[in-house]
Amino acid sequence: MTIWMPELRGRSGPKYQAIVDAIADAVAQGDLTPGTKLPPQRNLAYDLGVTLGTVTRAYQELERSGMARGEVGRGTFITAPAGRVERTAAPTPSLSENIDALRSSVDMVPSPYNSLYGTDFMGSEGLELASNYPLTQGVGALTQRAVERINHEAVWDAVSRYQAHNGLRPHLEAGAQWLSGLGVESKPSDILIAPGGQAATQIALMALAQPGDLIVAEALSWPGITVTAAPLGLRVEGLAMDEDGLIPDAFEQACRDRAPRLLYLLPTLQNPTTSIMPETRRRQIAEIARKYGVFIIEDDVYGFLLGQVPTPVHCLAPDITVYVTSLSKAVSPGLRVGYLIVPHGRMASFVGALRSSTLMASPITVEIASEMIRGGEADEMMDMQRREVESRQQELMRRLGHLNPRTHPRSLHAWMPVPAGFTGPEFRTRLLERGVSVTPGKAFVMDDRHRPDHPHVRICLGAEHDRQRLDRALAIIAEVATANSAQPTTYI
Template sequence: MAIWKPDLSSRVGPKYLQIVEAMAEDIATGRLPQGARLPPHRELAYQLDVSPNTTSRAYAEAVKRALLKGEVGRGTFVRLSKSDPAQAEPESLKRAASGPIDLSRNLPMPGFSERHIRRVMAEIANDAGLRSLLDYQTDTDLPHHRVAGQTWLDNCGLASGLDCIVPVVGGQHGILCVLMALLQSGDLLLAEALTYTPVLAMAARLNLQTGAVAMDGDGVMPEAFEAWCRDAKPKAFYLTPTLQAPTTVTLSEARRTRIAEIAAQYGVLLIEDDVFGPLKSDNPVPLVQIAPETTIYVTSLSKAVAPGLRVGFLKAPAKLAAALHQSVNLSVWMTPPLTLEVASRLIEDGTAAELASQQQRVARHRQRLVQDILGMAAIPSPSDGFHVWLPLPQGWRADVFSSECARLSVRVSEARSFAMNASDAPEAIRLCVSHEANEERVQRGLEIVAGVLRQKPSGSSMVI
């Protein structure tokens, strides 16, 4: 690309901050793409007719805001956005007992399931049926796995015929199977403006177009969805109606009903991600119950039982079940029978439901901890789940706030990480309180966040 030269003609304030603000806007709009190399600060100073000290200070501030990354011997580059899982560098998911406190991972509490899984694995090892679990299977070869799926769906608040249940390798795999089976290259996939961003990476790999459906304080807006349907003919709409990530909002039954009506009117497939549903004690009626012929329901055991099992289930209209089975076969041939057997036994003997209840109790306890430390006024939507949405006080930028927390050894996620359009991201962060097993670390991390909230943003943090 040509040398980057920001337009400062309409900006006010210190020159170095004008450069940083222009840089942030150009990154958000794609004019300055991820991974792009910035000109040396002396060269940029010459182009802008400012002192090298000004551009050097601007670059330092941009690094602080996590816009840029310097590489010794190579130069300064636009940092890869965490909102693009296809490009972001992989990071470990291990739960460290020391070091930075991680409030950025939305994982369930560890440890509850271990003794139960040990028991079930011992039972399977001594069972005469083990041999069949180690061979190739189809869904119809082991029908009791689909019966267990039916029981889990019952636990999630909905009933389904067995011919509509498709076992998958966790919720993310289930979503991918839906997109592979039912959308074609060039189709338009809608999602909430703040969303589970791996879906966007899937869409990119499948050459799907994507569109952001606007949200307000009560979640995704039916009128915004209808506008897309009227003007652009989308094929599907992916959404998380319960404990939405990252905002924690649970969509009202009235909005669910209206979205179902719009989808039926325009022939749009709804993909309902309900992986957080088992954590909510008073969940409204699932979309799939309101619109069973236009909704595919995705659930898994990852958030409520054990992420490492990688077991989930799709509930689909009967007319779509065959295509989804074929998509599973294409991607992994078969959902692993051995892990399905472990999950099925935990479901059928009631252990899975009890583990979900344990996760619920811990979630409620830690949510109270958040409210005690941060204050109810800071939390617009108290949640039953493991994550918290924290709009920032006037003057704070989310990237600067996140960097300040990181400087104090606390990791958080800024709203931009979840935004379909980075320029539309609000100044907010998401906190997760379950990845850290040690409650003292969670408490210490929240106290540090509370301390940053009490700070008055410096001049370099103010929105200009």
């Protein structure tokens, strides 16, 4: 692979055209010859400090002019010999081109989870199965429809001010309507609106725990809980789990021996294992928590996918359980709206935590979200995701069923054992070399004492909205998995 890098200093015009011009000059000077592979788009964007959309447009222009060609799974290669490059004037980008560039640049937004999930490097094809993104097909039209109904000066005036306490009454009522659809009945006065699910979890930690307190969770759980807890001075410890989730005896032992302040729990479509905790066990967990004075944060961001949801832990123990969900997974990641149902008598501490962290959820965003709930657009998005997830799960099992992934027909992700012959890092590296990113299992390990006996990876089905790209990624995983038939070694 070439180590050539375009020099953009001193070049005028749009950045994408500066990249095209730099490559054209290098071809004309003989620095880049036919057959030379250009840097992967993501790598080049990072090195130049531009968006992925800028590099994508530059490479498209190179292909249009005949200067380069792109090959799926391999990359982009110079084709035109020196002296035969056609130079073109940079046109003014149209509105549609600007929108396309905006869409394609989203992948370049830095994330604190990149190193945690092991997605810093992507192959040239960039098939994204590491991030647990929801499906958003059609959300633009539905959002526009909702906004048109509330597009009045009086509405925007009302939501353009600082909000008192835990939000506007109509927003809380819409939140109660949404929660009711998830099987959770709540008074608007018991609801707090946060700017997303992660912020909601942070608020719960701030309201209920003090620096030095212990938070317990399932041995494999959402990595964000450690990222969120650490700046607050909170310790996180994993507890033993089985195919049904957290083991009650392990939880009770921890309560007796280490006096945790909080239990963070993902009982429905657990991340990463996709397990659904039976109601009997939910009752056991709730009883143990009440016995030892432990609060529960019930994270239910995936429960909407099921339709018929198991009884939430909150409904079994509302006095000690903080129920957390959000619209980011169910409707749109752009709607940073999370809902907390706060135990009775503790709203003041939660409002204080909200005020001292993010001050408030954006009232403008919450108004749009509330109108989508009232008008049915949120339900339409939820129904679309359920149908599409089922279809994608069928494709997953068709391609990878022989590799025994643990999953659920309504899950956005699957938990797959690393195939025989690979360590965890080896398998992920081979996939990255083919342009496919998956999440390494070690990202979800809360406590080294409870590492799985065998390495796993999480495969996410929502980030690649194009079905052909998803199918291609799953096919590559199947191909790589069959490349080695020896037995696996240790878990890393």
